[in-house]
Each structure stands twice: as structure tokens, then as C-alpha cells.
Amino acid sequence: xxxxxxxxxxxxxxxxxxxxxxxxxxxxxxxxxxxxxxxxxxxxxxxxxxxxxxxxxxxxxxxxxxxxxxxxxxxxxxxxxxxxxxxxxxxxxxxxxxxxxxxxxxxxxxxxxxxxxxxxxxxxxxxxx
Amino acid sequence: xxxxxxxxxxxxxxxxxxxxxxxxxxxxxxxxxxxxxxxxxxxxxxxxxxxxxxxxxxxxxxxxxxxxxxxxxxxxxxxxxxxxxxxxxxxxxxxxxxxxxxxxxxxxxxxxxxxxxxxxxxxxxxxxx
DNA sequence: CTAAAACCTGACGTTGACGTCAGAGGCAAG
DNA sequence: CTTGCCTCTGACGTCAACGTCAGGTTTTAG
Numbered sequence: 001x002x003x004x005x006x007x008x009x010x011x012x013x014x015x016x017x018x019x020x021x022x023x024x025x026x027x028x029x030x031x032x033x034x035x036x037x038x039x040x041x042x043x044x045x046x047x048x049x050x051x052x053x054x055x056x057x058x059x060x061x062x063x064x065x066x067x068x069x070x071x072x073x074x075x076x077x078x079x080x081x082x083x084x085x086x087x088x089x090x091x092x093x094x095x096x097x098x099x100x101x102x103x104x105x106x107x108x109x110x111x112x113x114x115x116x117x118x119x120x121x122x123x124x125x126x127x128x129x
Numbered sequence: 130x131x132x133x134x135x136x137x138x139x140x141x142x143x144x145x146x147x148x149x150x151x152x153x154x155x156x157x158x159x160x161x162x163x164x165x166x167x168x169x170x171x172x173x174x175x176x177x178x179x180x181x182x183x184x185x186x187x188x189x190x191x192x193x194x195x196x197x198x199x200x201x202x203x204x205x206x207x208x209x210x211x212x213x214x215x216x217x218x219x220x221x222x223x224x225x226x227x228x229x230x231x232x233x234x235x236x237x238x239x240x241x242x243x244x245x246x247x248x249x250x251x252x253x254x255x256x257x258x
Numbered sequence: 259c260t261a262a263a264a265c266c267t268g269a270c271g272t273t274g275a276c277g278t279c280a281g282a283g284g285c286a287a288g
Numbered sequence: 289c290t291t292g293c294c295t296c297t298g299a300c301g302t303c304a305a306c307g308t309c310a311g312g313t314t315t316t317a318g
Contacts, residue, residue: 055228
């Protein structure tokens with residue numbers, strides 16, 4: 001498949017795919033005329049890249065971890081990198097959970113009053129705690 | 130307290146505090162000579178700002194949500210904003226949890242072998258899946 | 259065959275949360 | 289009083305992950 005099709009299937013921009021190649025996250029064959037050609041597996045790989053980006057990992061880290069995440073093959077230093085990133089992600093999950101709880105507090109304390117028989121206030125209303 | 134002390138207590142840079150003021154996230158009194166003066170509560174407020182930044186909210190969103198997060202007072206549109214951000218954070222937690230699981234898979238499959246009596250391989254070793 | 263659509267490289271633009279530097283003024287200690 | 293640290297404003301620098309544009313080639317549809 002060519003780059004446009006991969007972009008559509010993976011849900012990213014063409015520019016992003018070229019950028020991934022530049023960062024050595026994603027390789028491509030080339031046709032005789034120089035156009036990029038991808039195998040079907042590239043869709044999953046792009047998905048994985050997106051997932052790692054979403055976890056806050058920069059390209060540099062992803063390019064180091066990608067081969068072992070895909071193949072399971074790993075060196076001992078890489079294991080430490082993996083463990084470090086894992087704990088980073090874990091901390092971020094705890095932080096986000098805490099933040100979500102804080103928002104939930106506000107949402108529930110204001111929302112419960114409407115569920116206890118009071119009418120839903122009109123738009124633009126200011127509500128006290 | 131002056132800006133340097135607040136920065137130290139809150140664990141952020143002086144530049145960050147001035148930036149927060151520029152973004153109207155953090156107000157300050159001024160001394161006769163123009164120096165910023167903060168109350169003790171500013172430490173917590175900065176912590177809250179940091180937490181919201183860590184959750185991926187941009188300044189524009191934080192400045193809208195901050196008053197209601199602090200006071201609990203809220204308008205109906207703001208409630209929708211809060212709910213939207215909550216679901217965004219929730220989705221991010223799920224994504225991170227999935228990513229963490231993926232890293233865990235690699236870590237456990239390689240680490241368990243060491244716990245089953247095999248010697249720990251030397252640094253620089255490449256391990257098969 | 260031709261026009262539209264897709265692709266190429268190269269290069270500059272964008273955004274957010276600050277870092278950093280310049281030049282000038284303020285404040286407590288000796 | 290002056291030395292050394294803190295603070296001020298203003299302005300430019302940074303970094304990552306792309307967006308966007310220019311100018312040219314390739315592929316596809318009719």
C-alpha cells in the first residue's frame with residue numbers, strides 16, 4: 001500500500017508518516033519511482049507508535065523501545081528503560097486518577113441535587129457548592 | 130511571601146510563576162516597589178495548576194475551570210466542560226493502562242525466567258521472547 | 259492523451275510552557 | 289555605602305510533533 005492508504009487506515013496524516021520515517025520509527029520499501037510502499041503490518045505498527053506517543057514518550061525513547069516491544073527480544077539495559085517508563089506511566093495514571101476524582105467531586109455534588117427532586121436549573125445559572 | 134520563596138515551596142521555577150500570572154492562572158499583590166507578594170494559599174493553588182497541566186489541560190481550559198474547582202461554584206455550561214474533560218482524562222487513563230499492560234507483558238515474560246532458578250544474564254545480553 | 263489526484267523533497271511556520279539573557283532597580287548585611 | 293542576592297520588564301530562544309506551502313514527478317480516471 002502507498003502512503004495515503006496507510007494514513008487513512010491508521011488514522012494519521014501523511015505528514016506524520018513521513019515524520020515517523022525521518023525519526024526511524026517506521027521503515028518503507030520504495031517503488032521504482034521512489035514512492036513509499038508499506039506492508040499490511042505497518043497499520044498496527046503506526047497504532048503502536050501512536051499509543052506510545054499518547055503515553056508521553058518522545059521519539060527518541062520510542063525508537064529505542066520499539067524493536068523489543070514488537071519482538072519481545074530485549075537487552076538488560078533495555079529492561080531497565082522499560083521498567084523506568086513503566087513506573088513513569090504508573091505515576092501518571094495515579095496522578096490522572098486523582099485529578100479525575102477531583103472533577104468527580106464537583107460533578108457529583110452539583111449533580112446529585114438535581115436527582116433529589118429539584119428541577120434542573122436553566123443554562124447560564126450559577127450554582128453554589 | 131515573595132516569588133522566590135513561593136517557587137521553592139511549590140517546586141516550580143520563578144519564570145513559571147510569572148507565566149501563570151500572565152495566563153491569569155495566579156494573581157499576586159504588589160509591594161510598593163512593584164514586587165509580587167503571595168499569600169500562603171498560593172502554594173496549593175500552584176500545586177493544583179501543576180496537576181491540571183499534568184492532566185494535559187492547556188492554560189485556556191485551566192483558567193476557565195480553576196475558579197469552580199476551587200470554590201465549587203459552577204455554571205451549567207461549565208458543568209459540561211468539566212464532564213468533557215473528565216471523560217477525556219478517563220480515556221487517557223484507559224489508554225495508559227493498556228500501554229502499561231503491554232510493557233508489563235514484556236517485563237514479566239523476561240523477568241520470570243530469572244525467578245525460576247536461572248542465573249541473571251550479564252549486562253549487554255540479548256534475550257529471546 | 260490529458261487532467262486530476264496522489265506523491266516526492268525541502269524548507270519554513272505553529273503551538274505551549276516555559277528557559278534564558280539583558281539591563282535596571284530593590285533589600286538586608288557588614 | 290557597597291556588595292551580593294533578589295526582583296522587575298521585555299524580548300528572544302527552545303523543543304517536539306507535526307502543518308503547510310512551493311515546485312516538480314507519478315499515477316490514475318476518463
